[in-house]
Amino acid sequence: MAELKMPKPLRIAGLCILAGVAILIAVEFASPPHRTSVAATATETMSPLDIMIRNDESIPADFWDAS
Secondary structure (H helix, E strand, O other), rough: OOOOOOHHHHHHHHHHHHHHHHHHHHHHHHHHOHHHHHHHHOOOOOOHHHHHHHHOOOOOOOHHHOO
């Protein structure tokens, strides 16, 4: 059976394409999450009144804003 030999330029082009795909995959996994997914999981700050209502208890005066 005859051995098939790929021309050197074709082999180099294939290696470059494989390297490019590997880099794209690595960048995709290393990139930070999109803003939409971060915004959906971000917690909101609660006012002292919200905390008091949710926990059914009073909040010490130290936590209240004097403004």
